[in-house]
Amino acid sequence: MTTHVEALAPSAAATADPQHWPDVARVPRTPLKATVARRLLRRIARRRGLRVELPNGRLLEPAPAGAPVLRLHRPDAFFHRVGMSGLIGFGESYQAGEWDSPDLVGLLTELATAPETLVPTGAQWLRRLYVKRPPAGELSTPDNARTNIHRHYDLSNELFALFLDPTLSYSSAVFATDPAGAPLASSENLAQAQHRKIDRLLDLAGVGAGSRVLEIGTGWGELAVRAAARGARVVSLTLSEEQLALARRRIAAAGFTDRVEVRLCDYRAAEGEFDAVVSVEMVEAVGRPFWPAYFATIDRVLAPGGRVALQAITMPHERMLASSGTYTWILKYIFPGGQIPSTEAIRQATARHTGLRVAACDSFGPHYAQTLRLWRERFTERADEIAALGFDQVFQRMWELYLAYSEAGFAAGYLDVQQILLTRPEPTR
Template identity: 35%
Template sequence: MRFLPRLLRKFIRNGHLRLYDADGELREFGSGVDGPVVTVRLHDKALDWKLALNPELVAAEAYMDGTLTFEDGSDVHGLVELFSVNRSGLASAGSQKLLRRVWRGLKRWQQANPLGVAARHARHHYDLSEKFYRLFLDEGLNYSCAYFRDPQTDTLEQAQAAKLMHVAAKLRLEPGMRVAEIGSGWGSLAIQLARLGAEVTAINVSPEQIRVARRRVKQAGVADRVTFFERDYRELTGRFDRVVSVGMMEHVGVNHFDGYFGKVHDLLEPNGFAMIHAIGRMSPPGTTGPFIRKYIFPGGYVPALSEVFASLERVGLWACDAEILRLHYYWTIRHWRQRFAANREAARAIYDERFCRMWEFYLSAVELGFLNGSNMVFQLLLSRERDAVPVIRDYIVDDERSLLAPSKPARRRRSG
């Protein structure tokens, strides 16, 4: 083994890695402090150069294929955590600097999501079995960041219900308002908004999600106030009092930000406003990691706030409010990962062992990206007119409390 040890000696400073190579020789790296202790065994000699060249992708694939295994009680979450707490060291390694320059050069090509291609990319992930997603999501099938008032005591169901109320309070709905939802998931937000009296037009490019969502709105008794269309956001027309998009902008791609926000602009009534909820990064613009790009979210990208606000400037939308949720998604995904682990055998019965290992790696990687990396979630209120959103944001808290106590209806004002 010649190549991999050179890389590991450079970047593993925190924690400790015990590595058995394909010949059975033990090699050790790291200080043993400020991180996990992980024991790994490699079963393929070619992993020496493959891991050294592209560790983020190859480590995942080797685990998926069984050529990388764990011993002494270690597991994939510990390995991903070890990478996570040494992230800065890995990024500074010479071979990785070169690889990232290549990725940046290919960024716009990798995130090309024209009509048709965007739908195919989304279906890759969202057209999986409803039964599978029910193994780890909350009862409402909310597959986006929850809102934890107390991460120690809130259940996942409570935190997801709180997220829906938080979004609804920001929208400041009045009965009969027309709402466009871009990226409707399995329908929980549409159901919530319809229960508050809105007329919801919801679009999605996943036929499986739409099938489930239509069934759920019927069961909830609001099918007369919610209409689902299998449609790309670029194909939606009309004018609406509110536009809401939760967990969809990550699939737009940097090439298409102006088109996305331009569509939001065009859909809004002059005195209407939009609420955009998406994953972002606090660091400068980057690229999508190779594992996530290849196996989980092809065409996806987590934007830097500088990219988001630059696009808003170009399309002429007011950014009326911004809230940054820093650890809420970490707490959310921790629940998902733990539930997935508890239901792993059921997941394997639906798909197979390799699929389960892929999802274990994915859930650990994104969870730790919100704990040790630069990821966070932003919620923006956007409008065409300066005063479409109340100028004092206290209304959000006031309306949220009123929504949580229906016997005390919220005061409604169109502007502040």
Template identity: 30%
Template sequence: MAAARGFIDPEFWPHVAAVPDSVRARMRARKAEAEFAQACEKAQLVLEGPEADLKVMEADLFLRIAQDGWLGLAEGFMAGDWSAESISDVLTRLVEAGYSPKSGPRHIYGPYDGTEIPPELVRHFSGDGMSAHGTIFASGVPTRERVSVKSFTASAGRNGEPASHFVDVTTYSSPAFVERADLKDAQMRAVSNLLDQAKITSGTHVLDFPSAGATLPIAASRRRATIDAITSSVEQAQAMRQMLALAQVDGSVHVEVFEEPLPKHTHARSMYDAVVSVEKLDKLGARGRKHYVKSINAQLSLGGNVGLQTVIASDPAGSAKARDALAVCNAYLWPAFEIVTAEQVHQLFDTHSNIRLTAQTHFGNHYAVGLRLQRETFEGKLREAAAEGFDAVYRRLWIFQLAMHEALFRAGILDAVQFSGTTRVRRAARRR
């Protein structure tokens, strides 16, 4: 292995501090370099001169790519092996050019562990200082159509139950005239739209599970709902309580910390009118998603509503591309990270719950713009983030994952959706 870089702590960043160094690794690196150059030429990316779109400062980059594919490219950026004036443009053009470096055998996956984005970090890239989720801007125009969706229930197509059902699909047109100052309102508009989809009004008893922060509970409380917000992160719970106090929210919001990342039952004596979550489904992994849906099903009252916002893949091929391109998320942020398709989300609820998803709102073009604004906001606050204890490697990690997400949205590989639905059959009364 090559010697660790002086400015990178090898204890915290072992795979960033050191790179493969052997005769075989260098032979593979030459091939990786040639493939990278071909991809850049196809993407019309300039590599040299004053007009260069990206600059490679260290040949170690190609050792990393040869070893770990897209993850190696990400770790090269984290190490400072390469840079770009507009990283999102570079990644978008590489993705659209079909660049697909092969991943190595390195194990980077694991079960959902309840990891949350540090509240101190969220403050430096969000519009309101507490929201990490995506955006719906005011300038987008929604259009709606009713489409037939395959049913995945055990009796679908038999015993008189239809093999498909109808879903109301809303799609937002691209936003216009967006500025960085619009980020806060766009994040709040996404939450407000999700609350509408889950039919949360005065008197609604809501479970925010797992909670993504204070934004949704605050918005729901202003509708005079009662909210239980569940998290496994002590730090997030503390930050939420501080935000709730600053927002002068009364006792309508209860924040609770659970030792388990996904408790099966949050409140043994509670049945909820609505269960909501913001951008958690892609962090849970296959086993976690099943557990999550079963937990919702166990606590949603008859006739209750569910609403969830998540990032999805446009198709199964897109899911595989996103898995490879976003391997850095599994390696350093969320070990169970996995992006699935809309059909897989419907199948998940049909198979593991008595909940039928009946509507979905697509806003991927808005989400991509929001990612750009979040990245630009963060890039403008790098000194503040450093003062909070986030070292240079972590700061570049966060920039890369935001830019790669944006690139996959711009390439049409990813989309953002709000799903909503309700219970579809009567269930036996639950003991209290």
């Protein structure tokens, strides 16, 4: 059944360079799978109360007032893409300008709520029609890891500076909260909230004057600077040449070149002995096959009595297991080689491969949703400046979807972020 609505204005198509965006420029033709995708979307629209608007002034299914809107500008292309490659096709269709939403985060939050229920239990076998495994060339082996990091973090320091705050912190902030515990987030207090996050992590690791600190994942150097300001000596590891150069300049400008050394180095090659190891949202880039090596390295370099403080994005263990080994749109276009862990996976990896144990966890997922909202707003407001850096419309739509998709994951509770303390238990006598 279809229902009339006001006709939609045609979407401005995102012209995709077939050399740079081959799978966005090319629309697959798969009539049977497209029919299945259309029927599945109708079911989702009915079950979730979505308003799926078609360009001929109709609705795919009747929808309640105020329902999240999925506006299809080129339905045939959308259904063929989704039928061929599922959520990868869903994302590529957005990059191509084939669908939109007046509230992208609201729509994606609804879809991220209990995502395992979107496909009927009896139709789960359909995943085999489109689900692929990550390419071997993107697994984060020592040979591949630098390429994976380069594809995201070496895009442009100027690009990141346009939407991050002045600390250039590319991870969840910790905001002050209202009496109900909701984060009080604004663009004016984002830098302060990033410092609050860093300081809590350094406190968790026990970093103070004279501490020997290893940081795995430099970012643009803000954590290393704040650790050095406490009197610590820091070795910071990165595989991003762009981040390395700018972090060194920022550390020098802060006057801490005598206390901070930034190395272009894989975590597996870390050397030395440290009182504290800190790592902010790095474990997600390691990839599940390499978590044992990641935690074993930390265990190897941690001095007796030392402490490890991680900030990690996490997901429920069952969802992690279900998605492990699946090639997703995020892996294809944003973070190749990655895998978001569960807290249980971190407990298992440390228990099986190290003497470390999880001693404490502090979760603050709503703060990440707000952090991402502020980044997304700044990103979209500065579209002209981003274009001037040489990033085309397909790239901008890709990043808008990435930021909105991530924000929705935290808003729905599908994703969480935690600061996790690892220590070596005292031997029993």
